[in-house]
Amino acid sequence: MLMIQWNNWTRNSDFILLGLFDHSPLHTFFFSLILGIFFMAFIGNSIMVILIYLDAHLHTPMYILLSQLSLMDLMLICTTVPQMAFNFLSGNKSISMVGCGIQIFFYVSLLGAECFLLAAMAYDRYVAICYPLRYPILMSDKICGLMAASSWVLGSLDGIIEVAAALSFSYCGAREIPHFFCDVPALLTLSCSNTLIFERIIFFCCVIMLTLPVAIIIASYTRVILTVLHMSSAESRHKAFATCSSHLMVVGMYYGAAMFIYMRPSSGRSPTQDKIVSAFYTILTPMLNPLIYSLRNKEVARAFMKVLGIDKAAA
Secondary structure, three states: OHHHHHHHHHHHHOEEEOOOOOOOHHHHHHHHHHHHHHHHHHHHHHHHHHHHHHOHHHOOHHHHHHHHHHHHHHHHHHHHHHHHHHHHHHOOOEEOHHHHHHHHHHHHHHHHHHHHHHHHHHHHHHHHHHOHHHHHHHOOHHHHHHHHHHHHHHHHHHHHHHHHHHOOOOEOOOOEEOOOOOOHHHHHOOEOOOOHHHHHHHHHHHHHHHHHHHHHHHHHHHHHHHHHHOOOOHHHHHHHHHHHHHHHHHHHHHHHHHHHHHOOOHHHOOHHHHHHHHHHHHHHHHHHHHHHHHHOOHHHHHHHHHHHOOOOOOO
16 A cells, blocks of 8 residues: 555656657657767767876866866766657656756756856966966966866755755646756746745846856956957967867857856746757757867867877877
C-alpha cells in the first residue's frame, strides 16, 4: 500500500517537458543538427580544457580563465542537451521534480558563474594592455584563482536560492513545461501559488548578475580601446584588437541572449521565442566559444599542434 502511494506521488510530481521538436522529418533533421552541434561543443571545449592543462606555456591568468569558461560551457551543454535527446528518442517527456531541481541548479549556477567570469576576463585584458608592467602583481596566480573561484561560488549561490524557491511552490494542472529543459520562468507559469514576489526577486538578481558584469566589461574595454588607439606599433594594436574582439564577440552573444530571456516582463514572453533564444546561448554559444578563441589565437593553435606532435620545434 505504501509502495502504491509512493508511486502515485512520484508520478504526480513529475513534469512534462514539451521540448523543441516533434517527429516530423524537418524536426528530425533539426534534432540531428543539434546533436552534431552538441558533439562539436563537447569536443571543442574538452580540447581547450585539456590543452590549457597540459601546456605550461598556457598557465597564465588569461588562459586559466579561458579554461574555466570552456569548463562552464562544457557543463552547461551537458545539463540541457542529453535530457532533451533522451526525451526525444525515448518518447518519454517526463522529468521528476528532483531531476528538474538538479537541472535548474546547474543551469542557473553555470549561467551566473559565466557572467562573473566574463567580467573577470575583461578585467584581465584591461590590466594586461593598460598596465603591462604591473600585470604580474595585479593579476597574480592568487588573484586569478580567487576570481575564478568567486565566479563559481556566486553562480552556485544563485542556483541554490532559485531552485529552493522554485520547488517550494505548488504546481498543478497538466504540469507541462513549454520548454526543452527546466527553466525557472517557464516553470513558474505552472504554479498554483502567487509567484509575483519571487519573480521580482529573480528580476532583481538578474539585474545584478547581468548589468554589473556588463558595466565592468564596458568600463574595461573602453579603457582598453583608448590605450590601443595610442599604441605606436601597428602589430601591437592588431594583436590587442584580435584578443579583445574575440572576447567581445562572446560577451555580445551571451549577454544579449541572456538579457532577452531574463530581463523582459512576463507579459511579453513567448514560449517559442524563449526556446529558440535559450537554444542559442545554451547550445550554439558553447560550440562557438572554443572556435572563436582557438581560431584567432596562435598560442592555442601552437599548443594543439604540439600535442599532435606536428610542431616539432615547440616540442
